[in-house]
Amino acid sequence: MGRFVEFKQSVIDSILSYAKMAHPNEGILLLRGRTSKDRIAIEEVAIPPSATHGQGFASFPLSALPIDFSIVGVAHSHPTGVLEPSINDLNQFYGRVMVIVAYPYESESDVAVFDGEGRPVRYKIT
Numbered sequence: 001m002g003r004f005v006e007f008k009q010s011v012i013d014s015i016l017s018y019a020k021m022a023h024p025n026e027g028i029l030l031l032r033g034r035t036s037k038d039r040i041a042i043e044e045v046a047i048p049p050s051a052t053h054g055q056g057f058a059s060f061p062l063s064a065l066p067i068d069f070s071i072v073g074v075a076h077s078h079p080t081g082v083l084e085p086s087i088n089d090l091n092q093f094y095g096r097v098m099v100i101v102a103y104p105y106e107s108e109s110d111v112a113v114f115d116g117e118g119r120p121v122r123y124k125i126t
Contacts, residue, residue: 005040005097005113005123012125014045014112019077019105026058030065031099032071040096041071055079059092075099080115085102090118097121 011031017029028051033042048060058076065071073095083102093116102110113121 003038003040003096003121004036005042005121007042007123008044008064008076009125011042011045012108015075016105016107016110017098018045019101019103022053022058022077023078023103023105025053025055025075026079027053028058028060028074030071031075031095031097032068032070033072034070034094035072042072042097043118045075046071057088062094071095073097073099074103077105078102083110085114085118090116 015029016033018029021027028048030048031042032044032046033040049064051058051060078100081103084101085098085100089098089100098114100112100114104110108125113123115121
């Protein structure tokens with residue numbers, strides 16, 4: 001993926017706060033934004049309808065999503081502290097990017113962005 005992801009600081013803060021709130025369960029959020037040829041701008045998050053959270057999993061039924069072309073990906077937490085996607089994460093990939101935040105959910109160092117094949121994606125916070 002030759003794309004670059006740009007986050008508003010408020011989006012990163014929201015993802016980290018949501019992960020802390022869900023801990024020790026995983027939390028999951030939808031990412032909304034805009035895409036262009038070489039950039040994805042993530043501007044807000046939303047809680048997916050009918051989301052379920054537990055220890056070691058977080059999911060939502062795709063059939064419950066409204067038609068919304070502003071959804072560019074999903075963010076979820078890893079209470080274990082592992083900052084890499086699992087096989088299950090990759091099998092349930094939705095959108096263009098996946099953000100993982102790992103325990104202790106304190107700062108940008110606890111955030112990683114991946115494409116659908118699990119490759120790291122460059123990002124910056126504005």
